[in-house]
Amino acid sequence: xxxxxxxxxxxxxxxxxxxxxxRVPVWFMRQAGRSLPEYRALRGKGxxxxxxxxxDVATEITLQPVRRYGVDAAILYSDIVVPTHxxxxxxxxxxxxxxxxxxxxxETRDLDRLRPLNPETDTPYVLETxxxxxxxxxxxxxxxxxxxxxxxxxLIEGGPSRSHNLTKQLxxxxxxxxxxxxxxxxxxxxxxxSSQLDAGATAFQLFDSWAGVLxxxxxxxxxxxxxxxxxxxxxxxxxxxxxxxxxxETTELLELLAKAGADVVGLDWRIHxxxxxxxxxxxxxxxxxxxxxxxxxxWPIVSEQATNVLNRNARxxxxxxxxxxxxxxxxxPEMLEKIVHLVHEYKLTP
Amino acid sequence: xxxxxxxxxxxxxxxxxxxxxxRVPVWFMRQAGRSLPEYRALRGKGxxxxxxxxxDVATEITLQPVRRYGVDAAILYSDIVVPTHxxxxxxxxxxxxxxxxxxxxxETRDLDRLRPLNPETDTPYVLETxxxxxxxxxxxxxxxxxxxxxxxxxLIEGGPSRSHNLTKQLxxxxxxxxxxxxxxxxxxxxxxxSSQLDAGATAFQLFDSWAGVLxxxxxxxxxxxxxxxxxxxxxxxxxxxxxxxxxxETTELLELLAKAGADVVGLDWRIHxxxxxxxxxxxxxxxxxxxxxxxxxxWPIVSEQATNVLNRNARxxxxxxxxxxxxxxxxxPEMLEKIVHLVHEYKLTP
Numbered sequence: 182x183x184x185x186x187x188x189x190x191x192x193x194x195x196x197x198x199x200x201x202x203x204r205v206p207v208w209f210m211r212q213a214g215r216s217l218p219e220y221r222a223l224r225g226k227g228x229x230x231x232x233x234x235x236x237d238v239a240t241e242i243t244l245q246p247v248r249r250y251g252v253d254a255a256i257l258y259s260d261i262v263v264p265t266h267x268x269x270x271x272x273x274x275x276x277x278x279x280x281x282x283x284x285x286x287x288e289t290r291d292l293d294r295l296r297p298l299n300p301e302t303d304t305p306y307v308l309e310t311x312x313x314x315x316x317x318x319x320x321x322x323x324x325x326x327x328x329x330x331x332x333x334x335x336l337i338e339g340g341p342s343r344s345h346n347l348t349k350q351l352x353x354x355x356x357x358x359x360x361x362x363x364x365x366x367x368x369x370x371x372x373x374x375s376s377q378l379d380a381g382a383t384a385f386q387l388f389d390s391w392a393g394v395l396x397x398x399x400x401x402x403x404x405x406x407x408x409x410x411x412x413x414x415x416x417x418x419x420x421x422x423x424x425x426x427x428x429x430e431t432t433e434l435l436e437l438l439a440k441a442g443a444d445v446v447g448l449d450w451r452i453h454x455x456x457x458x459x460x461x462x463x464x465x466x467x468x469x470x471x472x473x474x475x476x477x478x479x480w481p482i483v484s485e486q487a488t489n490v491l492n493r494n495a496r497x498x499x500x501x502x503x504x505x506x507x508x509x510x511x512x513x514p515e516m517l518e519k520i521v522h523l524v525h526e527y528k529l530t531p
Numbered sequence: 532x533x534x535x536x537x538x539x540x541x542x543x544x545x546x547x548x549x550x551x552x553x554r555v556p557v558w559f560m561r562q563a564g565r566s567l568p569e570y571r572a573l574r575g576k577g578x579x580x581x582x583x584x585x586x587d588v589a590t591e592i593t594l595q596p597v598r599r600y601g602v603d604a605a606i607l608y609s610d611i612v613v614p615t616h617x618x619x620x621x622x623x624x625x626x627x628x629x630x631x632x633x634x635x636x637x638e639t640r641d642l643d644r645l646r647p648l649n650p651e652t653d654t655p656y657v658l659e660t661x662x663x664x665x666x667x668x669x670x671x672x673x674x675x676x677x678x679x680x681x682x683x684x685x686l687i688e689g690g691p692s693r694s695h696n697l698t699k700q701l702x703x704x705x706x707x708x709x710x711x712x713x714x715x716x717x718x719x720x721x722x723x724x725s726s727q728l729d730a731g732a733t734a735f736q737l738f739d740s741w742a743g744v745l746x747x748x749x750x751x752x753x754x755x756x757x758x759x760x761x762x763x764x765x766x767x768x769x770x771x772x773x774x775x776x777x778x779x780e781t782t783e784l785l786e787l788l789a790k791a792g793a794d795v796v797g798l799d800w801r802i803h804x805x806x807x808x809x810x811x812x813x814x815x816x817x818x819x820x821x822x823x824x825x826x827x828x829x830w831p832i833v834s835e836q837a838t839n840v841l842n843r844n845a846r847x848x849x850x851x852x853x854x855x856x857x858x859x860x861x862x863x864p865e866m867l868e869k870i871v872h873l874v875h876e877y878k879l880t881p
Contacts, residue, residue: 343693346824346859353828393780396800396822398839430743432782433802450746452783472746474696478703489748509696 185383189319193254197384197423197445199466199499205491206253207524208323209517210427210447211507212246213258217514219245229274230266233259236309243314243322249514250521254321254384254501255314257377259307261327261388262335264369267303270294270336278340285339285347289358295365300376307373308380315381323425324377328389329366329407330400331428336362345394352403363407371414378419386425386447387411389438393430393449400434405441412442425468429506432457439465450475450505454493466499471520473504476512480519487520491527535733539669543604547734547773547795549816549849555841556603557874558673559867560777560797561857562596563608567864569595579624580616583609586659593664593672599864600871604671604734604851605664607727609657611677611738612685614719617653620644620686628690635689635697639708645715650726657723658730665731673775674727678739679716679757680750681778686712695744702753713757721764728769736775736797737761739788743780743799750784755791762792775818779856782807789815800825800855804843816849821870823854826862830869837870841877 188194193206214220220242224232232238242258262272262280271294272282286294300308314322334348335341342348352359374385389408392400412424426438427447438446439461448457448469457467475486487502494500502524508517538544543556564570570592574582582588592608612622612630621644622632636644650658664672684698685691692698702709724735739758742750762774776788777797788796789811798807798819807817825836837852844850852874858867 344824344859346827346861349822349824350827353825353832393801396825396836397803398836399822430780430801433806451743451780453747456783472699472749474694474699475703475746477696477700482703486746486748509694511696 185315185321185381187315187319188321188383190253191321193321193501194384194423196499196501197425197466199464201498202529204525204529205500205502205527207502207521208252208254208256209246209250209504209508210256212250212252212256212517213242214508215510216508216512216517217245217249219249228276229260230263233263234306236306236313239306239310240313240317243310244317247318247320250518251525252320252521254323255318256323256386257307257311257314257325257382259325261332261390263304263307264298264326264373265295265332265336268296268298268369272335280335281340282336283339286333286336286362289361292358292361292365295362295369298369298372300372304373304376308376311377311380311382321383322381324374324382324385324422326370326374326385326387328387328392328411328426328428329363329370330395330404331389331391332366332369333362334391345391349395349399352399356403359403360406363404364410367407367410370411374411374415375418378415378422383421384423384425385415386427387443389426389428392428392434395434397433397437400437405437408441416442427468435460445501447503448505454490454500455495458494458497466501467494468501468503470503470505473506473509473512476504476516476520477509480516483516483520484523487523488527491524496529496531535665535671535731537665537669538671538733540603541671543671543851544734544773546849546851547775547816549814551848552879554875554879555850555852555877557852557871558602558604558606559596559600559854559858560606562600562602562606562867563592564858565860566858566862566867567595567599569599579610579626580613583613584656586656586663589656589660590663590667593660594667597668597670600868601875602670602871604673605668606673606736607657607661607664607675607732609675611682611740613654613657614648614676614723615645615682615686618646618648618719622685630685631690632686633689636683636686636712639711642708642711642715645712645719648719648722650722654723654726658726661727661730661732671734672732674724674732674735674772676720676724676735676737678737678742678761678776678778679713679720680745680754681739681741682716683712684741695741699745699749702749706753709753710756713754714760717757717760720761724761724765725768728765728772733771734773734775735765736777737793739776739778742778742784745784747783747787750787755787758791766792777818785810795851797853798855804840804850805845808844808847816851817844818851818853820853820855823856823859823862826854826866826870827859830866833866833870834873837873838877841874846879846881
């Protein structure tokens with residue numbers, strides 16, 4: 182693979198490809214965020230989408246955990262609603278709640294609120310941030326987008342939801358509108374990720390965080406085609422950039438997440454890593470899967486559980502260490518620092 | 532098995548035992564509840580725990596879905612916090628929120644707030660309700676209690692929680708207090724279920740609704756022993772009463788839920804029923820697993836998905852049809868009626 186010349190540490194990219202590594206690469210979902218005092222100091226009380234739109238601040242926030250922890254990858258500071266917000270659908274991030282759409286997606290004419298994304302004019306700040314980051318980083322930068330199902334669920338529910346009833350109702354009651362919606366969201370994800378890769382990101386993660394509320398049948402018929410389109414087009418355009426696919430509560434969907442075209446499947450903490458690898462087979466890499474809540478425990482427990490994750494991989498290639506979901510805001514950064522150290526010290530040749 | 536003489540339809544009990552049946556038995560978690568207009572009319576705006584404490588009303592509420600749907604089992608109208616509320620821990624059900632403990636469980640002296648349950652004086656209304664029901668019903672009555680982990684999570688979090696961080700912290704930071712707490716809650720569940728079985732219930736379901744937030748390791752070390760104690764003691768005292776064990780997001784815990792001593796493992800909708808049966812082996816019955824959100828779809832979809840659940844069981848003994856979680860309040864009762872009909876008409880001899 183043609184890694185960016187400034188990337189002196191490409192362990193993460195090699196692990197994504199199932200190639201040999203000297204040590205297990207590690208990064209943390211939401212490594213840039215409220216668990217870091219330097220993040221809270223920089224962010225202040227401003228709106229998250231405003232912060233994302235300031236390249237100097239977004240660059241610094243993305244760099245903070247790389248500097249502090251020495252992780253093997255950076256992930257663009259962004260949010261899954263950035264593209265739909267940028268094209269004027271009418272969705273915002275409300276502090277303490279999450280993404281909120283005052284006028285949720287309900288009917289065919291709502292499709293008109295989802296025009297194609299033009300990265301140069303709609304999200305120029307993202308391109309500038311990626312530009313800045315690529316100049317600074319010596320580890321790969323991971324591009325970032327929400328997957329069609331999870332983004333659709335916010336547009337349809339109008340906000341966070343536990344059981345996603347309205348989303349499932351639209352899916353079953355109006356499958357043609359559903360597929361049209363997911364297809365538009367797939368195009369948005371393709372354009373958004375592609376623009377980040379063009380600007381110098383060297384891998385991408387597609388977040389389908391809430392896909393785990395679906396039955397395997399529903400996922401296969403109503404979600405898989407749109408996600409497949411994303412991986413297929415991105416692989417055509419950016420053959421060198423490995424793609425990670427992640428969602429929580431997806432233990433019964435792992436094979437389907439891989440079938441979507443993922444090079445790496447992200448695992449939450451609900452499954453033993455070796456059980457997941459058995460289901461996925463030898464040609465798919467895995468990322469995970471320490472429970473983020475475990476990070477709040479005393480170090481002997483954290484150390485034992487992190488080592489357990491590593492041991493379950495049994496020193497096979499194709500493992501990127503991560504948490505099973507994002508870093509919890511109440512996490513102690515020192516604990517994450519110790520985890521990075523533990524993972525890096527883990528001997529791959531016994 | 533010595534079924535109660537008034538039970539003219541014991542299909543449910545036979546299915547729980549893996550014995551032959553003429554038709555697949557069916558009932559619905561939360562079949563008595565807000566989806567029924569007759570329930571809303573009877574309940575009015577009173578507090579739920581007050582309604583549970585009125586045997587005439589609780590009896591009628593339990594009977595309503597049996598009359599309307601012709602389901603093969605009744606489940607006591609109750610809540611998982613009834614015993615802890617009755618012994619004065621200080622937990623209540625707040626409308627629109629759920630169980631709330633103003634002074635959550637935090638330290639060793641909080642154990643003093645969990646004295647043993649005396650059913651005759653603490654929950655006499657439950658015994659009276661069961662008495663009433665047994666006189667009325669010709670189908671089995673399912674006794675009901677919350678499992679130690681799920682009850683503990685409400686006591687510790689002080690209310691509903693998504694990630695159960697405080698619960699996991701107590702578990703890891705103070706394992707001896709954790710085990711003492713779960714042991715007390717196991718004793719409460721044993722006494723509470725036992726009193727319902729003594730009064731004439733002929734099966735029981737132990738709800739560990741939120742156990743799926745745990746890693747398999749955590750479940751095994753911190754939860755399994757207490758749940759095992761419950762099934763073991765209840766099986767010793769009430770050898771005839773089959774026990775069902777249920778939680779959502781537990782697809783990786785199914786073998787452990789069975790290991791706790793369950794005769795029947797309840798499945799949520801996230802797993803294909805045949806995949807679950809493969810993991811559980813031939814000696815454990817299953818209950819489930821239509822997605823409650825599917826009930827909100829048009830009948831052709833509901834019918835297709837319900838039939839799919841039945842087909843995946845491939846006419847083997849040991850299947851109780853149910854939803855994968857409780858009936859959603861916005862469900863149309865006519866849809867549930869049609870599901871009961873479909874399940875009962877499903878031919879077991881092709």
